[in-house]
Amino acid sequence: DGGITQSPKYLFRKEGQNVTLSCEQNLNHDAMYWYRQDPGQGLRLIYYSQIVNDFQKGDIAEGYSVSREKKESFPLTVTSAQKNPTAFYLCASSGDSLGNEQFFGPGTRLTVL
Amino acid sequence: GNSVTQMEGPVTLSEEAFLTINCTYTATGYPSLFWYVQYPGEGLQLLLKATKADDKGSNKGFEATYRKETTSFHLEKGSVQVSDSAVYFCALSLNNAGNMLTFGGGTRLMVKP
Numbered sequence: 001d002g003g004i005t006q007s008p009k010y011l012f013r014k015e016g017q018n019v020t021l022s023c024e025q026n027l028n029h030d031a032m033y034w035y036r037q038d039p040g041q042g043l044r045l046i047y048y049s050q051i052v053n054d055f056q057k058g059d060i061a062e063g064y065s066v067s068r069e070k071k072e073s074f075p076l077t078v079t080s081a082q083k084n085p086t087a088f089y090l091c092a093s094s095g096d097s098l099g100n101e102q103f104f105g106p107g108t109r110l111t112v113l
Numbered sequence: 114g115n116s117v118t119q120m121e122g123p124v125t126l127s128e129e130a131f132l133t134i135n136c137t138y139t140a141t142g143y144p145s146l147f148w149y150v151q152y153p154g155e156g157l158q159l160l161l162k163a164t165k166a167d168d169k170g171s172n173k174g175f176e177a178t179y180r181k182e183t184t185s186f187h188l189e190k191g192s193v194q195v196s197d198s199a200v201y202f203c204a205l206s207l208n209n210a211g212n213m214l215t216f217g218g219g220t221r222l223m224v225k226p
Contacts, residue, residue: 006156031212042202042218043157090156094212101147102214104156 002027004105006091011110013078013085021076021108023091032074033092033102036060043090049074078110086112115140119203119217126224132190134220136177136203139184144205146170146179146186147214151200160188160201193224 004025013019025032031050035043045058049068063082068074074093078085088109092102120135138144145164149157161170166181175190186203203217 004156040221043216045213048213092157096212100212101159101162102212104149104158106156107154109154 004091004093004103006089006105006108008108009106011108013110013112015112016080018077018079019110021078021089021091021110023074023076023105024072025074025093025103025105026072027093027095027103028071029093029103030071030096031094032068033094034058034064034066034074034076035090035092037088037090037107046076046089085110115144115205115207115215117203117205117215117217119201119220121218122200122221124220124222126193126222128195128224128226129192130224132188132193132197132222134188134201134203134222136186136188136217137184138186138203138205140205140207142207144207146177147204147206148175148177148186148188149202149204151202151219153199157202193222195224195226198222198224 007022033048034046044060046064047066049055052071055068065077090107091105094100094102116139118137147162148160150160151157161172163170163179169178177186177188200219200221202219204214206212
């Protein structure tokens with residue numbers, strides 16, 4: 001089945017540590033996105049990539065980094081510079097036809113201890 | 114800029130009640146409009162979409178009509194079920210911005226038996 005997978009589902013990290021969240025898609029989509037969701041809040045865009053080897057900052061990129069070496073993969077690293085990293089992180093992808101929706105993964109809940 | 118405004122929740126209804134969740138938008142071009150649903154602890158799922166004025170999107174008993182004159186895309190369902198309890202997000206994308214989504218803040222729906 002085609003879709004987006006994120007791993008792990010739950011992640012715990014100590015303060016000061018970097019952590020990488022995985023996002024993989026087999027939908028053959030060019031564009032991929034990372035969002036952050038805080039409790040009871042909407043989604044905020046962290047980074048996006050419209051094509052392999054290219055990515056752009058979203059609204060809240062500080063303290064995060066990404067790479068896009070393969071079309072299928074768009075990992076997000078939460079660095080120690082992110083002041084408040086505890087949140088629910090969602091990855092999405094979309095095709096390049098206009099009006100196409102984004103498809104979302106199941107999310108990773110990151111908790112900093 | 115572009116923005117989406119949704120009615121604040123939570124919206125609490127009894128089973129079989131009629132549902133309306135208001136959504137209005139501001140956009141510099143001609144957007145495509147979407148409703149996504151998020152069940153607890155999960156990612157977002159596309160519920161329905163409309164890509165041009167007067168289009169009606171529908172799925173699982175939910176409907177929304179793209180009203181250009183009122184810049185609205187209100188979500189309706191004639192008879193809600195307990196299983197419809199979730200958070201609903203209205204979103205838009207612009208044809209000149211790829212498939213980048215601008216989200217509303219989300220509306221939590223609680224349906225009581």
